[in-house]
Amino acid sequence: MTDVVRWGILGTGKIARAFANALKDTPNAVLAGVGSRGLESAKTFTDEFGGTAYGSYEALAQAGDIDLVYVGTPHPAHVDNVRLALNAGKGVLCEKPFTMNRSEAEELVQLARSKRLFLMEAMWTRFMPALAEVRRVVDSGEIGKVTQVIADLGFKADFGHEHRVFNPVLGGGALLDLGIYPLSIAVALLGPVASVAAQAEIGPTGVDEQTGFVLRHVNGGMSVCSCSLRARLPSELTIAGEKGHVRMNTMFHRAQTVTVARADGISRTVPTPFLGNGYVHEAIEAQRCWQAGLIESPGMTHEDTLALMGVMDEVRRQIGVHYEADNQQGEKP
Incomplete structure (x- = not known):
């Protein structure tokens, strides 16, 4: 089981559900937890996809049995949600657009680099x-x-x-x-x-x-x-x-x-x-990078995200x- 990557999903909307479905088809991936702004929403999600339900984003970020966090919340929430996960020591795959503007993106990239933590924008087309x-x-x-x-x-x-x-x-x-x-x-x-x-x-x-x-x-x-x-x-x-x-x-x-x-x-x-619903390929890449100790993917670098x-x-x-x-x-x- 040492090769298994334990995922946490932050958010319970449409895109989060799509990613949860993708994890079913991703080798060595397991959905360990889901965080929502309310426990009921998280439980509804985990009843369908598995994992532990957390009634706050903070609780998910602090969970000890999660390696990578997928952020699937609305665009304006990305900066706070990614910051939360990075500060909790988690690697992060954040849905596109990465943030609302370049200034927010620069803050998150700087934080990930300072903590030597994996961070990637979930631009799935790059890996199809x-x-x-x-x-x-x-x-x-x-x-x-x-x-x-x-x-x-x-x-x-x-x-x-x-x-x-x-x-x-x-x-x-x-x-x-x-x-x-x-x-x-x-x-x-x-x-x-x-x-x-x-x-x-x-x-x-x-x-x-x-x-x-x-x-x-x-x-x-x-x-x-x-x-x-x-x-x-x-x-x-x-x-x-x-x-x-x-x-x-x-x-x-x-x-x-x-x-x-x-x-x-x-x-x-x-x-x-492509595999599954297509999101599988970015999940595989995120796992590969995280397991190799990389802080960014050569297929979707920090500089790529900042430039976009x-x-x-x-x-x-x-x-x-x-x-x-x-x-x-x-x-x-």
Whole structure:
């Protein structure tokens, strides 16, 4: 049993349930505990998924039989929740977006580094088989030098304005909820961002309901990304080069096939199935890093997270979206 990693889940919402399901398919993982703001909610969760129920986040963080904590609470709570777990000596996998802004992210990264504790943003797309296949094709030179990525992600959010995705108090908006996916994968494929230009449509609650942004990358090339809470977008990603392109097919963040189309007319589609519900791959990586004594993953480094948060800060500045966390951190979006 020495190889078993004991997980604690902080939060009991939809994303926490998805992660709990993923742990069932993750080798050497066990759900040891679940923390909620009330014991009843935690017990309901553990009745279904197992583990010990804790009636507060503090109690979960202090539990002695937990190695890694998965933070699956609403965006604005991440900074306090991750800080709590790190201060209790736990490694942390925190759901995206990592925090509300770069300033909060810097605080958490500094804390993890000072305590030599593992900390990673739960950007599951970075560890999916589809992205690995895209990178393999690109590295092979089959499509030539890559110069552009086009990616979108969106759906029609048929919710009331009080729902999390429209509520600025809960970090609502298309950018933080959806836009981070195309942004993250564009950076993973083309490298750091040199500049960004953004446009958005702002809804009645003050959050962005549709946002588009063009990135120019430091090492050359550009990416065109969009996200929407108003439209069912194709949600595909294409990376193009001089000799052809590679497409991560429908719902690129969970793509099960990748299509390579060459300029000479030859094309093929490659199966890229994933384990469980897809979150399994990030859980495996977090366990690997934690067991190896690493404080970050080479597939989703601290600098990656800080850079992404910085780009989103700039996008929000350009489109005029402001959150309470910006005031608390002295930001000026």
